[in-house]
Amino acid sequence: MTELDRIDRNILTLLQADCSVTNVQLSEQVGLSPPACLKRVKRLTEEGYITRQVALVAPQKLGSMLHMVVEVFMERDHKQLFQDFAKKVQATPEVKQSYQVTGEVDFVLIVMVKDMEAYETLCDRLLYSHPNVRKFRTLISMKRDKFETSVEVR
Template sequence: MQLDRIDRKILTLLQANNRIPNVELAAEVGLSPPACLKRVKQLRESGVIAQDVALVDSELSGNKMTMLVSVEMERDRRDIYKQFQKSIHAAPEVTQCYQTTGSYDFTLVVCVKDILAYEAFIERVLRADPNIRKFHSSVSIRRIKYSTAIDLE
């Protein structure tokens, strides 16, 4: 789907607040409410808008620790990577996972309530996988920026 200036403006506004009333959204982008609603529907149906979600404050959920974990696999094989990815999808502590270049194969963002919960995650997920050569953990001491919005301008 080709995005025009109005689609980009709609997406920028929805990334900031996806609960904005359609009438307000339409006024912001210069469309009639029915035309705006049609555009948003098209953006959802085409997959440009992948999900509508609520971002929950991790501290309010009890998860006060964020760990950045770099993982190096034993071998560079598709079946090993697929199995690892399956275990990561099943681990609720992992909020993000990226396959990366460089010294490590994957980078994880792991949110847990405390160090004991992190140790349990390590034993259950990382040390249980014989195809992981090594992993490195870093503790986030402060979140400086947190956004899911992508630049569309």
């Protein structure tokens, strides 16, 4: 894997802010010719620095949604049971993010559902049915004060 130079880091920073820029616009911003810039973007993608290019949708424009943080406490500290739960989480579209964490809590899930009925269905399917889930705690978001998808490129 190639070490990132200043231009690579600049490309990654600019694409995180707006990946819809054209290659010509991007090349002008980083000071490269369009072919050289395209070659770098292709290399950054092939090397796994760029994993996807997506559109961020404003959820409030699509109607009412509940955003929840769910803390999951497991019964036993067993690697295979944790992996089974993580696999089930991966297959659950309402779970938008999942973190296996240290401390009292074992997993933190970020969940988006239409309403409480949908959340209850999710709990039945994901949490109550898993043999290693001891308990879980749900925090309902009242307001999103900050949402960032970018990472600092060093």
